[in-house]
Amino acid sequence: MTTLQTVFEKARAENRSALVGYLPAGFPSKDGAVAAATAMVEAGCDVIEIGLPYSDPLMDGPTIQDAVHRSLVNGTRISDVMRTVEGVAASGAATLVMTYWNPVDRYGAERFARDLASAGGAGTITPDLTPEESEPWLAASKEAGIDTVFLVAPSSPDERISRVASCCTGFVYAASLMGVTGARESVGSAAEGLVKRTRSHTSLPICVGLGVGNGRQAAEVAAYADGVIVGSAFIRRLLDAPDEKTGLAEVRELAQELARGVRR
Amino acid sequence: MTDSVHRQERTTGAGGVLITPADLAGGGVRGDDPDIRGKFGVFGGRYVPEALIPALDEVAAEYEKAKTDLDFIREFDHLLRTYAGRPTTITEVPRFAEQAGGARMLLKREDLTHTGAHKINNVLGQALLTKRLGKTRVIAETGAGQHGVATATAAALMGLECVIYMGAVDCERQALNVARMKLLGATVVPVTNGSQTLKDAINEAFRDWVTNVDRTHYLFGTVAGPHPFPEIVRDFARVIGVEARRQVLELTGRLPDAVAAAVGGGSNAIGIFHAFLDDEDVQLHGYEAGGRGAENGEHALTLTKGSIGVLHGSRTYVLQDEEGQTIESHSISAGLDYPGVGPEHAWLKDSGRAVYHGVTDAEAMEAFSLLARTEGIIPAIESSHALAGALKLGRELGPEATILVNLSGRGDKDMGTAMKYFNL
Structure with missing residues (x-):
């Protein structure tokens, strides 16, 4: 299993930021997700977040909602998420699961952490789990030896940043703007300030997500962050493609563009 | 709340004040108020994006002040009497x-x-709170349309911009209420994802809130949601x-x-x-x-x-x-x-x-x-x-x-x- 620590050490040695790509499990199909993520890794993604499709994704914009809905209609289950992680981890990327808390809570925190670790998963990102409620998950993840990534936002005061960062291992996820997921014309100007503030509370790498969709934006963010996270832009390529094969080629091309961006 | 405030208001309240600080918050003597994390036993809490935590903290802090502020309570009481039509028989x-x-x-x-409907009580209280928070826009979810109508009403009364999220299925079931909200000056956004009912309207309202939180109060309509909404609405x-x-x-x-x-x-x-x-x-x-x-x-x-x-x-x-x-x-x-x-x-x-x-x-x-x-x-x-x-x-x-x-x-x-x- 490739760990987040290995990824960021390698990126630092190469004097660049890491590239993190997101895709929900089961989208565009169960095997299609593994194929797309593998293409993303081959084209330069260092980390893959596999989204666990959830019925009420209240932090996601229309693009991810659409993909997740299709995945659920396809009948994606947690066992499929684990199989996807296994397939993607085989490509050599550090593989995370991004999930809302309820599916993990229902599955059982210890069981989820254990199963994710056995599938070769490196950790999780939990966008609606706050430090106050994170204790069971931190304990289960530590026991299973996987990383826990939480989010800070431009609205977070320093004491919250400090508290969130103290729950993180692997990296800290800085949300670039106040809003939901989705590619935007420009990355929020608040992102750089947030990364700066977060640095004073942690020595962990800091990755920026929300709103990044092309190579230019990736380069812009890479100038101040340790990692650049891209999700909706990949999904958009797959949604707009007439078939999976074309979608895969589009995804590969975008990953190449982003990979060049983080190396600029 | 201190006992002296409690007693003082009880005394002055005898002259016709409908609600007292004790009535509003249960007197601050109950053992069942949510704890600092907003928990009722194992229930409640906050499972939301970190981006919303400061806004929830802000609402909670302002409400803590408001609920023992006699001016706030008098204003709320006045609206309940002269606008909502309380006491109801x-x-x-x-x-x-x-x-x-x-x-x-x-x-x-x-x-x-x-x-x-009873929704007017909560809405008037939270609209007053919105003004105290210095926010100019309210958003709300609605199922039957009653909370949406009540929110649009309070927003019209207090000059607040108002956007209501309502499942597309509910918009059809409750077309009359959609028309009422529009007449009251609110924007009604039909929500077409998921089951197109109340739960999806709530998801969409949260998405709006995280995007526009600097000037927006989420005027939550029921005793669910993250702390402090269950306590405030109650x-x-x-x-x-x-x-x-x-x-x-x-x-x-x-x-x-x-x-x-x-x-x-x-x-x-x-x-x-x-x-x-x-x-x-x-x-x-x-x-x-x-x-x-x-x-x-x-x-x-x-x-x-x-x-x-x-x-x-x-x-x-x-x-x-x-x-x-x-x-x-x-x-x-x-x-x-x-x-x-x-x-x-x-x-x-x-x-x-x-x-x-x-x-x-x-x-x-x-x-x-x-x-x-x-x-x-x-x-x-x-x-x-x-x-x-x-x-x-x-x-x-x-x-x-x-x-x-x-x-x-x-x-x-x-x-x-x-x-x-x-x-x-």
Whole structure:
């Protein structure tokens, strides 16, 4: 299993930021997700977040909602998420699961952490789990030896940043703007300030997500962050493609563009 | 709250103040207030994006100040009296009660408030809070449209911009309320994702809030959601039970044997239950929407058939499958069509202080029609669930019993459904 620590050490040695790509499990199909993520890794993604499709994704914009809905209609289950992680981890990327808390809570925190670790998963990102409620998950993840990534936002005061960062291992996820997921014309100007503030509370790498969709934006963010996270832009390529094969080629091309961006 | 504030307001309040700080927040002496993390036992809390934590902290801090601020309470009280039409009366319904084994049946007439449902209480309180927060825009979710109408009303009254999220299915079921909201100057956004009902409207409102939080207050409509909403909404709805308790004592010389209320998210039920929590001899009965029946899965029996999970920022009972995916609820009543429930109800259920039951669409519609024919009152279909429950309860408790029912809203909005159902 490739760990987040290995990824960021390698990126630092190469004097660049890491590239993190997101895709929900089961989208565009169960095997299609593994194929797309593998293409993303081959084209330069260092980390893959596999989204666990959830019925009420209240932090996601229309693009991810659409993909997740299709995945659920396809009948994606947690066992499929684990199989996807296994397939993607085989490509050599550090593989995370991004999930809302309820599916993990229902599955059982210890069981989820254990199963994710056995599938070769490196950790999780939990966008609606706050430090106050994170204790069971931190304990289960530590026991299973996987990383826990939480989010800070431009609205977070320093004491919250400090508290969130103290729950993180692997990296800290800085949300670039106040809003939901989705590619935007420009990355929020608040992102750089947030990364700066977060640095004073942690020595962990800091990755920026929300709103990044092309190579230019990736380069812009890479100038101040340790990692650049891209999700909706990949999904958009797959949604707009007439078939999976074309979608895969589009995804590969975008990953190449982003990979060049983080190396600029 | 200090005792001196409590006593001072009690004294000055005797001259006609409707609510006191004690009435608003339960006197600050109750052991059941949520703790610092917003927990009722294991329920409640905050499961939301970190981006919203500062806004929730801000709302909580402002409310803590407001609830002991006599100016705030006087302003709220003034609006309840002169705008909402409080206190609402209690109506005894003997002809209806004949069908309930002769038990004495008293209705708390929230249907007589301005806008026609109990929702106005919470909305006026939170609109005042919005002004204190210095925000100029309110957003809200709505199921039946009652909370949306109430929010649009308060926004018009106080000059706030207002956007209402409503499931597309509900927009169709409650077209009249959509027109009312528009007339009141609100923007109504039909939500077309997921089940296109209340839960999806809440998701969409949260998305708006996280995007526009700097100038927007999420005027949450029920006692669910992340802390501090369950506490704030309860406190603003609490006046229902405070009044009713006094009125029943005055009218009958004693407390009721049971209090009955419909439960969707749970705000009208908490509103009438809360003032009775310490009266251990008073039974508290909540009635959830049984829809087409518990057997076929088309229902909104969150407390009676659901399991513990997290939905919309709160740990509570949820309708979910074995992998934590929310199961879509069903009810003939849009206002009860919700797969979650307020965390305080979850806590009241587990502690045994309140008991929750299901009432089917058919039973509710029978009670709806019965109240209209026997008493000349057309209730909301939501409230008809409580009426149907009270009919059963009366037969169980016998003719000596007195039952207080929260008639949470009126049925004008439901005439389309009634026309179809009864072939009128």
